[in-house]
Amino acid sequence: MGTHVIKMPDIGEGIAQVELVEWFVKVGDVISEDQVVADVMTDKATVEIPSPVSGKVLALGGQPGEVMAVGSELIRIEVEGSGNHVDTPQAKPLEPAPAPVQAQAPARAEPPAQTAPQAASCRAAAPIVPREASAKPLASPAVRKRALDAGIELRYVHGSGPAGRILHEDLDAFISKPHSSAGQAPGGYAKRSDSEQVPVIGLRRKIAQRMQDAKRRVAHFSYVEEIDITALEALRQQLNAKHGESRGKLTLLPFLVRAMVVALRDFPQINATYDDEAQVITRHGAVHVGIATQGDNGLMVPVLRHAEAGSLWGNASEIARVANAARNNKASREELSGSTITLTSLGALGGIVSTPVVNTPEVAIVGVNRMVERPVVVDGQIVVRKMMNLSSSFDHRVVDGMDAALFIQAVRGLLEQPACLFVE
Incomplete structure (x- = not known):
């Protein structure tokens, strides 16, 4: 028998250390070749570490939450033969492990002739x-x-x-x-009388660090504007009724993205990133919209790239794709980085007002609150309209209050007169 040592792999892009998130094996387990043994996390993405050999686990190199250097010993395995002793496998993009098969649980036989109500009773x-x-x-x-x-x-x-x-x-x-x-x-x-301690590791630790860093470094200020989206909602429903089967259903998000793209033409200082260490502001021509997405493991921000060049349905399809990839832990590092402005929405749970945190190094984030029907005064008459608030935050070091207000007012005008979204 020999010993095979797997070292922490080089995941690329100059990363020198990663966080060990979770073990899927323990000492004494017999594992097979290509079996995933652990999850590790870089600044953005979670990756799986597979075993290149079959054998018995002799030792684990760290505890969940521990930050490990690339090249350090991850796991030691007893193998047939002399063993390779040291190996550095390639990390694979994280994919959900298959659900345990039913055979793993004690089987309960049911008579074939039993009726459905009887089976339910049993x-x-x-x-x-x-x-x-x-x-x-x-x-x-x-x-x-x-x-x-x-x-x-x-x-x-x-x-x-x-x-x-x-x-x-x-x-x-x-x-x-x-x-x-x-x-x-x-x-x-x-x-x-029970209590529970939850270690802050993995994605939750990264979220905590980024939020703390953003609040510490960014001079936040928020601006809230009320928007009448009655006409926009009517247009959305008409488009879905006519094209929903062939092109897919539209949510409000692609309309919001379109409004941001058009408004940013007049406010390039808002579609920007700020390197506060180098004291350099970069204004971007491309509009790469971060779509704040909540998953079981926490908040992620996949990116809709080149929103300025996408059609309404094209952007809608890409938003759905990258958001689903993030929720299923399949988003690549490239899909989780490079945004120039972020759009965040809690959907039906959006509340009345929120104060979103700027996604550094960006300088603006647009927050969407809940749509509600309520009475408003229009031309001296009380009528029922569909209303929604935008709660947006900005980096006051880069964006002046007047510019932020004018930008959101421009977005408001486009959403309240949705035909203007498509007039060049």
Whole structure:
């Protein structure tokens, strides 16, 4: 028998160190060639580290959350033969691990002739086998909060994500199925004395560092404007009714992107990045719009490149593609960097006003709040209109307050008179 040592790979682009996010193996495990052993994170992207050999895990080189240098020992494996001792594998873009197959759980045979209602009754009677009380279920902070609000103990919930991670879909499945009293989570009004410590590692650590750095370095100021989008919403619905089947459904986002692109022609100082160490502002001709996207692991900002050259449907399709890639942890490093201005929206949860944080080194971020119907005065008459606020933030070191207000007013004018979006 020999020993094979896998070193932390060189992921490229001059990166000297990465953060170890998660192990998928433990000491004593027998692993196969190409099996993913760990996730690591660079400044932007998460990558998987596969094993180039089959063997038995002898030692792990670090703990989740530890920052490791490229070339340091990651994992030691016992292999047949003399072993290669040192190897540096190529890192692969992160892809979700396949859900555990049903055969991993004890099978429950059901008579073939049993009717659907009878089968449902049998399933309802079967108690859920929880994890050991000391076993900590893997789940994102968002999943944990949702479970806490619903009064669900995560140790009763089967996780279908990588390494048994509990996803939102798993909570949905748990809530939708009847459970026996043996497996029920305590009621929402039951007294609780438990607590939980969540390590700030991986993407959550990167988010925390970027937000702290942005608030420390940027002279933030926010500007909120109310917009009547009744005409825009009517146009969107008409276009979807006519072209939705052939071209895809349009949300408000591609219209907002178009309005930003047109307005930025008169405000180049807002489509800019600021290198505050070199004291250089770069004004960009291309409009690369960052699309703030919330996933199970936290906030990511995939980039819609060259929005100025995209059609309404072309931009809509690309927004959906990069946002889905980010949510599924498949976005490349290039797709997560290089934005010149950011658009952020919480959709139906957008509230009335927000104060988004500038995505440095950019100098502006446009925030979209919830659309609501409410009475407004138009030409002396009270009428019901569809209203929405834009809550936007700017770097006051680069953008003057007057310029920010005029820019948002220009966006407002384009959205309230949507024909102007397409007049050159």
